[in-house]
Amino acid sequence: MLLAASSIADMLSTQTTSGWLPVFVAAVVHVALVGAFFGLPAGIFIWAERKISGRIQDRLGPTRVGGRFGWLQSLADGVKLLQKEDLIPAQADAFLFRVSPYIVVVAAFMAFMFLPFSSGLVAVAMDIGLFVALAVLSLEVLGVVLAGYSSGSKWSLFGGMREAAQMVSYEVPLGLTAVIPVVLAGSMNLTDIGNMQAGWASNWFIFHDPFSFLAFFVFFTATLASNKRAPFDLAEAESELVAGFLTEYSGFRWSLFFLAEYAAMFFVSGLATILFLGGWWTGFAPLDNWLASLASSCWQGDYIVRVIGMKVFLTKSAILVCVQIWIRWTLPRLRIDQVMTTCLKYLVPIACFLFIGVVVYPLVLLTVLGRTTLLPGTGPFAEPIGERVPVPVVRQPIETASAVVDGPAAVTTEEH
Amino acid sequence: MDPVGLSGYLTVGAVLFVCGVICMATKRNAVGVLMGVELVLNGANINFVAFSRHTALGLDGQIASLFVIVLAAAEAAVALAIVLNFYNNHLTIDVDRAVELKG
Amino acid sequence: MENLLFLIYAIAACGGAVGVALSQNVVRMAFWLVISLASVSGLFFMLGADFVGATQLLIYVGGTVVLLIFGVMLTTTGPYLAIKTNPAEMIQASVVGVAFLGVVLSTVTAVxxxxxxxxxxxxxxxxxxxxxxxxxxxxxxxxxxxxxxxxxxxxxxxxxxxSDEAAHGHHHDGHTHADHAHGNxxxxxxxxxxxxxxxxxxxxxxYLLPFEIVSVHLLVVLIGASYLARAKRRVEQAA
Incomplete structure (x- = not known):
């Protein structure tokens, strides 16, 4: 479970006799892959942010390093940052000051372990993948708060305090809206949620009903805030707080914060893609069907389909990240009281309402129209609710169990 | 299944519990005392989950630990509200300064 | 492999707990508490309690500890608050604690x-x-x-x-042989x-009743905590 690299481990364990070696190799492979997905998007999106912000502000952005478009600007920045002196202010609590960037990076990195990049391409496949991912991502706030406190500067402290208040508050609408696809799918397994949205784009959870459509935007707003992206970047508001909790940081530790921020941006975009935007499916039913048949034909086909799915997934996530960048350079920053008002007075009630709406919607349709979808059609939502929900895997015959668990709709559709 | 066995987990739980008790006894900072309480609750939680895996307790242990986590969060919220009130009255959170009710 | 993982988590959990007990600075205590609690959630994952481990991470580490740090920051007067403990008290407490640990451990190993x-x-x-x-x-x-x-x-x-081997199937599989199984x-x-x-x-x-009680309890706590935290402000305005 802990090292769910079991497929590689199983494959290798048939060839070697040593017990721990296959597990170790599988773990190394997975760590390397997840590390690549953690580091590379960050570099790419830092470059993209500079380029897009330049264009939005009628500038060119980076043009020199690595050819015409400044492809290597991120690398050059990284090298520059590594060479800088690692300053620790005399007022700082040196131990916490050193440690807190690592907390942030570890939290962002760990979240990637639970993110499936394509059907089955996930480092740790858990039934509660979404829950764990959100839990791990929420640890990021600790590093920020400790960084703000340990810097020994009032600007940093203000930044850290704002960040704590903001992230803890925005976790409520984030969690509530993330539960909506869980309700629709009947599973917290991110792979299941993604696979349930195969077929036409109308199968995507964002188009499932009006409530989930709005839920996507609430979710997106909450992720912006929990990533401290503009217009919610109060923690590092440079016009008020110098640079917030980053004020005293320099060099490598500073770049760790930025690495984590961009990785987390990519992560929440990926999460939004899986939860609402069809995951690794193209949204074009004939293509999806062809891919699925190719995947089931042979293992090479399966592998190719997974890689194609990963490309689709990365494309969708990258588009969402670009939207985040676009929003950052378009909207002005809110005040801190406006940020809290937005969350507590608007987003939380809206999220609660949407949650109740999503739960009630199929029941209302069932009463009025006699089916649980607005349009008669095929796909996962043509089936009555309860049918989609996989019952718990237990070690017993499930005759009475499933009737109890699946709720009234399932009972009415099945004659025992 | 599990080469570690039950007593390893129980040992960790015991260490956490004792550290929490020491923390509660020696810290004069109200928030410090709260952290001690959290440690004690976690020591108990480890025992619950360990027993749930290794003995006939079954899933009940996990559910009990879930309740403990939820109640600990609630307790921390209320306690912090009290601490804030105390700070507003005394400008300190040193628990030894709360002596008004001493007879 | 599992022994190694257990050792890492156990040492981190115990070390974090000792750090909480020994450090004087409240925010450092919070840091050690985070280390300890996160390792405990690792132990939960090892014990096959994924949901409890994730809840521990989300509520304890991500919520409660942040709340505690927030409380520290709202109630400090100086830059690095450190309420010193009397060394004699510390020694007394350690002696009692170690004795108590001995009692508990001897019980654990005796059974x-x-x-x-x-x-x-x-x-x-x-x-x-x-x-x-x-x-x-x-x-x-x-x-x-x-x-x-x-x-x-x-x-x-x-x-x-x-029926150890049976019933890995889905819903539908369960129903197809449900009738036969029932008869048998x-x-x-x-x-x-x-x-x-x-x-x-x-x-x-x-656990339906405890669950409902806990939910009502949480609502009461939510209202009560916000009332407690804001009651003082009104008094100040009046004074």
Whole structure:
């Protein structure tokens, strides 16, 4: 479970006799892959942010390093940052000051372990993948708060305090809206949620009903805030707080914060893609069907389909990240009281309402129209609710169990 | 299944519990005392989950630990509200300064 | 492998706990608390309690500790608040603590846990509660959820050993041979040495009542904490 690299481990364990070696190799492979997905998007999106912000502000952005478009600007920045002196202010609590960037990076990195990049391409496949991912991502706030406190500067402290208040508050609408696809799918397994949205784009959870459509935007707003992206970047508001909790940081530790921020941006975009935007499916039913048949034909086909799915997934996530960048350079920053008002007075009630709406919607349709979808059609939502929900895997015959668990709709559709 | 066995987990739980008790006894900072309480609750939680895996307790242990986590969060919220009130009255959170009710 | 992981988590958890007890600075205490609690959640994952581990991370580490740090920041007067502990008190507490630890550890090692369990099972006092961890690898969230509603999938009312290989299937598989299975059990239950009638999850009130109480409790806490935290401000304005 802990090292769910079991497929590689199983494959290798048939060839070697040593017990721990296959597990170790599988773990190394997975760590390397997840590390690549953690580091590379960050570099790419830092470059993209500079380029897009330049264009939005009628500038060119980076043009020199690595050819015409400044492809290597991120690398050059990284090298520059590594060479800088690692300053620790005399007022700082040196131990916490050193440690807190690592907390942030570890939290962002760990979240990637639970993110499936394509059907089955996930480092740790858990039934509660979404829950764990959100839990791990929420640890990021600790590093920020400790960084703000340990810097020994009032600007940093203000930044850290704002960040704590903001992230803890925005976790409520984030969690509530993330539960909506869980309700629709009947599973917290991110792979299941993604696979349930195969077929036409109308199968995507964002188009499932009006409530989930709005839920996507609430979710997106909450992720912006929990990533401290503009217009919610109060923690590092440079016009008020110098640079917030980053004020005293320099060099490598500073770049760790930025690495984590961009990785987390990519992560929440990926999460939004899986939860609402069809995951690794193209949204074009004939293509999806062809891919699925190719995947089931042979293992090479399966592998190719997974890689194609990963490309689709990365494309969708990258588009969402670009939207985040676009929003950052378009909207002005809110005040801190406006940020809290937005969350507590608007987003939380809206999220609660949407949650109740999503739960009630199929029941209302069932009463009025006699089916649980607005349009008669095929796909996962043509089936009555309860049918989609996989019952718990237990070690017993499930005759009475499933009737109890699946709720009234399932009972009415099945004659025992 | 599990080469570690039950007593390893129980040992960790015991260490956490004792550290929490020491923390509660020696810290004069109200928030410090709260952290001690959290440690004690976690020591108990480890025992619950360990027993749930290794003995006939079954899933009940996990559910009990879930309740403990939820109640600990609630307790921390209320306690912090009290601490804030105390700070507003005394400008300190040193628990030894709360002596008004001493007879 | 698992021993190594356990060792890492256990050392981190215990070290964090000792750090909490020993450090004077409150925010450092919070940091060590984070280390300790996060390692405990790692131990939960190792014990096959994924849901509890994730809840620990989300509520404890991500919520409660942040709340504590927030409390520290709102109540400090100086830059690095450190309320000193008297060394004599510390020594006293350590002596008592170590003695207490000795008592607990001697108890832990003195009891023969596996032997006790074997005795209980042999005496038929344990109805083998589902052994949830053997197949699901810690995927217990559904069973916990149904248990909170009163349906105990982990406590089948028949010996679980008989159908270890069966029932990995889905919903539909379960239903296709449901009728046959039901008939079989009705006949075969009598000569089974357990006193159970059919292989169904135990249905009762389960944890429904505690669950409801906890939810009401949380609501009360929410209102009460916000009332407590803001009551003082009104008094100040009046004064």
């Amino acid at each position: 023969d846990w596996s032997g006790n369990r074997a005795t209980l099972e042999h005496a038929g006092l344990v109805s083998r509660p589902g052994s949830y961890y053997q197949q699901g690898e810690g995927n217990t969230s559904r069973q916990i959820g149904t248990a909170l509603l009163g349906v105990r999938f982990d406590q089948m009312e028949q010996g679980a050993a008989a 059990h009705a006949h075969g239950a009598a000569d089974h040495h357990h006193e159970t009638i059919s292989a169904s999850p135990r249905v009762g009130s389960g």
